[in-house]
Amino acid sequence: MNNTINIAVVGLGQVGIYLLNELNTKKKDIELKTGKKINIVAISARNINKKRQFKINKKIFFKNPLEIFNKSKVDILFEVIGQSDGLAKIAENNNVNLEFEASVAGGIPILRSIKEGLATNKILKVYGILNGTSNYILSEMENSNQSFSDVLKKAQKLGYAEPGNPKLDLNGFDAFAKVRILSALSFNSKISKHKCLMEGIEKIDLKDIKIANQLDLRIKLLGISELKNGHLFETVHPCLVSKNSYIGNVSGVMNAVILEGKPVGESILQGEGAGPGPTSSALLSDLLSILRGNIKKPLGVSVNKLKSLKPYNFNNYVNSLYLRFEVKDKPGVLSKITNRLAKYKISVKRLIQTPNKKDNKATIVIITHKTSELNCNNCLSIFKKNKDILKTPVLIRLYN
Amino acid sequence: MNNTINIAVVGLGQVGIYLLNELNTKKKDIELKTGKKINIVAISARNINKKRQFKINKKIFFKNPLEIFNKSKVDILFEVIGQSDGLAKIAENNNVNLEFEASVAGGIPILRSIKEGLATNKILKVYGILNGTSNYILSEMENSNQSFSDVLKKAQKLGYAEPGNPKLDLNGFDAFAKVRILSALSFNSKISKHKCLMEGIEKIDLKDIKIANQLDLRIKLLGISELKNGHLFETVHPCLVSKNSYIGNVSGVMNAVILEGKPVGESILQGEGAGPGPTSSALLSDLLSILRGNIKKPLGVSVNKLKSLKPYNFNNYVNSLYLRFEVKDKPGVLSKITNRLAKYKISVKRLIQTPNKKDNKATIVIITHKTSELNCNNCLSIFKKNKDILKTPVLIRLYN
Numbered sequence: 001m002n003n004t005i006n007i008a009v010v011g012l013g014q015v016g017i018y019l020l021n022e023l024n025t026k027k028k029d030i031e032l033k034t035g036k037k038i039n040i041v042a043i044s045a046r047n048i049n050k051k052r053q054f055k056i057n058k059k060i061f062f063k064n065p066l067e068i069f070n071k072s073k074v075d076i077l078f079e080v081i082g083q084s085d086g087l088a089k090i091a092e093n094n095n096v097n098l099e100f101e102a103s104v105a106g107g108i109p110i111l112r113s114i115k116e117g118l119a120t121n122k123i124l125k126v127y128g129i130l131n132g133t134s135n136y137i138l139s140e141m142e143n144s145n146q147s148f149s150d151v152l153k154k155a156q157k158l159g160y161a162e163p164g165n166p167k168l169d170l171n172g173f174d175a176f177a178k179v180r181i182l183s184a185l186s187f188n189s190k191i192s193k194h195k196c197l198m199e200g201i202e203k204i205d206l207k208d209i210k211i212a213n214q215l216d217l218r219i220k221l222l223g224i225s226e227l228k229n230g231h232l233f234e235t236v237h238p239c240l241v242s243k244n245s246y247i248g249n250v251s252g253v254m255n256a257v258i259l260e261g262k263p264v265g266e267s268i269l270q271g272e273g274a275g276p277g278p279t280s281s282a283l284l285s286d287l288l289s290i291l292r293g294n295i296k297k298p299l300g301v302s303v304n305k306l307k308s309l310k311p312y313n314f315n316n317y318v319n320s321l322y323l324r325f326e327v328k329d330k331p332g333v334l335s336k337i338t339n340r341l342a343k344y345k346i347s348v349k350r351l352i353q354t355p356n357k358k359d360n361k362a363t364i365v366i367i368t369h370k371t372s373e374l375n376c377n378n379c380l381s382i383f384k385k386n387k388d389i390l391k392t393p394v395l396i397r398l399y400n
Numbered sequence: 401m402n403n404t405i406n407i408a409v410v411g412l413g414q415v416g417i418y419l420l421n422e423l424n425t426k427k428k429d430i431e432l433k434t435g436k437k438i439n440i441v442a443i444s445a446r447n448i449n450k451k452r453q454f455k456i457n458k459k460i461f462f463k464n465p466l467e468i469f470n471k472s473k474v475d476i477l478f479e480v481i482g483q484s485d486g487l488a489k490i491a492e493n494n495n496v497n498l499e500f501e502a503s504v505a506g507g508i509p510i511l512r513s514i515k516e517g518l519a520t521n522k523i524l525k526v527y528g529i530l531n532g533t534s535n536y537i538l539s540e541m542e543n544s545n546q547s548f549s550d551v552l553k554k555a556q557k558l559g560y561a562e563p564g565n566p567k568l569d570l571n572g573f574d575a576f577a578k579v580r581i582l583s584a585l586s587f588n589s590k591i592s593k594h595k596c597l598m599e600g601i602e603k604i605d606l607k608d609i610k611i612a613n614q615l616d617l618r619i620k621l622l623g624i625s626e627l628k629n630g631h632l633f634e635t636v637h638p639c640l641v642s643k644n645s646y647i648g649n650v651s652g653v654m655n656a657v658i659l660e661g662k663p664v665g666e667s668i669l670q671g672e673g674a675g676p677g678p679t680s681s682a683l684l685s686d687l688l689s690i691l692r693g694n695i696k697k698p699l700g701v702s703v704n705k706l707k708s709l710k711p712y713n714f715n716n717y718v719n720s721l722y723l724r725f726e727v728k729d730k731p732g733v734l735s736k737i738t739n740r741l742a743k744y745k746i747s748v749k750r751l752i753q754t755p756n757k758k759d760n761k762a763t764i765v766i767i768t769h770k771t772s773e774l775n776c777n778n779c780l781s782i783f784k785k786n787k788d789i790l791k792t793p794v795l796i797r798l799y800n
Contacts, residue, residue: 271666
């Protein structure tokens with residue numbers, strides 16, 4: 001590698017522009033730590049004239065990022081625009097680095113920790129809070145007593161949620177993409193494409209947050225990846241966790257990843273998950289890794305040696321359940337519900353019925369003992385058709 | 401580097417023997433991740449016949465570790481016996497790796513995270529729970545209601561405290577050595593040799609743990625390193641922290657490190673601090689780093705370029721204080737204490753006097769507003785001579 005490294009930055013949104021500023025202000029520090037001088041030779045974005053937080057050098061601006069390679073010699077390119085797929089193999093075949101620390105929990109050096117700091121541990125499970133937008137919304141609903149849609153608007157104003165289409169954060173998709181990256185690195189396996197159990201926070205009602213609070217529980221969107229008898233189980237869904245647990249106290253835009261490995265035991269990493277600062281921190285750690293000539297394998301081991309793991313059948317996924325029924329307050333309704341549960345051998349741990357005298361309705365909250373996903377789905381299906389049950393029952397899993 | 405790497409392990413105590421077993425069982429995994437075969441060519445300890453958890457190969461045993469180099473070609477040597485000093489410069493001059501991830505918080509990949517995952521962040525502060533023995537004893541005193549010396553005995557039985565001489569864990573020295581390593585890596589500075597404020601948990605009384613509990617506080621031994629106006633401030637001392645804080649809930653043998661950096665924000669890493677498993681995890685991450693040909697600079701930047709930081713004058717260290725006085729229960733004693741505090745402009749935030757009618761004594765607990773270390777020392781000095789004050793007052797700083 002030469003002593004001067006030519007760098008291109010493609011994408012000049014919030015993250016790209018912050019990164020550019022960091023690169024400019026940290027040139028000396030980077031040279032101190034790696035012995036290499038960096039030189040920004042090309043930048044690219046859709047609009048050259050857009051208002052930006054920092055000034056850009058228009059002389060090195062390219063509207064079309066692919067033209068950069070015709071006009072400049074680029075050693076390292078930062079791509080901060082969006083999704084990229086199948087690049088690990090191309091990178092490995094060409095013996096170049098592909099780094100992506102910023103793709104999971106920006107402020108937490110989790111990918112590097114799995115690939116390096118915890119390498120050779122047998123990781124059995126990795127899980128955590130991987131979507132800052134969802135965690136902010138859940139925390140803020142609890143704190144402000146406001147509805148999902150009101151808090152979403154606030155999150156969009158504050159830049160914590162996409163102003164246009166926040167769907168991918170809210171339906172669990174973003175967290176799920178991160179789970180798949182964590183799985184691949186933790187288990188030395190291919191990025192899986194299995195059908196999975198994925199739920200976001202879109203349907204979380206303030207009412208459930210309040211009831212959870214009374215039960216000393218809190219709702220968190222968890223991403224979970226686990227090896228179960230050699231099968232890969234990946235999921236994202238809202239979980240009820242204890243208010244006194246570690247994960248129950250990770251609030252706002254914070255992310256947290258918990259890793260269970262042998263021989264290390266339980267390792268916890270927590271930090272800001274998104275935003276230009278934490279993301280730039282991750283991007284610069286990638287840069288330093290490359291400049292120091294560190295490992296070239298994007299996924300820690302050669303792509304050819306990655307395992308293909310069979311999927312765990314999520315029908316067998318076992319949890320205690322929180323169920324909320326909104327019902328007509330008349331004789332026989334409760335017994336219909338409890339009989340149905342009994343038929344499926346789902347045993348009740350706790351039941352709270354709260355009448356609403358005014359409109360002759362009642363709320364029934366049931367916490368069950370453990371049961372499987374399949375059993376639960378079969379059991380609950382019937383309630384959708386019952387005219388005494390006024391809405392589809394709410395189901396939230398308790399985290400074990 | 402050859403494809404087969406010769407390895408020596410010096411020290412076959414709990415950690416060394418666990419490491420040896422890990423090396424043997426993870427040979428394939430290491431080859432998968434690095435392309436290198438490892439070959440254990442020499443082991444050394446004082447006693448060949450000592451009872452050990454795993455069998456050792458006596459054919460490669462050396463009583464004197466220095467003889468290893470005469471008889472075997474060694475590429476990588478694991479030293480798991482004790483302290484080593486000034487090695488970074490020797491390693492750098494000879495262009496060989498010196499890795500020491502296991503020296504701070506075994507199960508937490510903190511050194512690698514600072515050198516790599518968070519590299520180029522401007523770190524302003526790093527602190528945490530760095531001594532598992534002390535943290536276990538404090539947690540266990542609270543949980544079991546037993547005295548320091550009883551819990552220490554229990555810790556020794558369980559292998560959490562050195563059976564012979566646990567002093568270096570209990571007087572803060574061990575945590576302090578870790579603080580100095582964290583400082584050097586965080587601030588790119590030389591390992592400091594400044595005189596510092598260092599207190600351990602030896603004098604923590606069950607009585608203070610109980611009173612703290614009533615005040616919704618908990619005592620934790622914190623190691624703290626901070627840049628204050630460009631001066632280095634390093635300290636280890638017991639701190640009162642809120643029971644609801646993150647750090648207040650890190651219990652037992654767990655370690656935790658909190659890092660404040662720009663632009664990353666606050667990063668938290670938690671894991672088991674000691675024991676053969678977590679320590680072996682750290683040692684193997686060092687091995688992989690070397691086998692993959694990663695950075696050679698032990699302290700992240702060249703030894704010649706490390707800064708010498710001036711010490712922060714710890715007389716200016718400012719804290720709220722918890723003071724406990726054991727006094728004769730007679731008129732005028734309280735006013736003597738409060739007058740003295742007033743003279744030094746130490747203002748009282750909270751005062752609780754509890755009489756013990758039986759023996760005509762009383763306990764006075766005072767929580768003060770913030771004051772400097774110097775002011776506090778000057779103020780308290782007089783009480784040591786006062787015959788109405790029956791013991792040297794207890795002082796514990798509140799963590800800001």
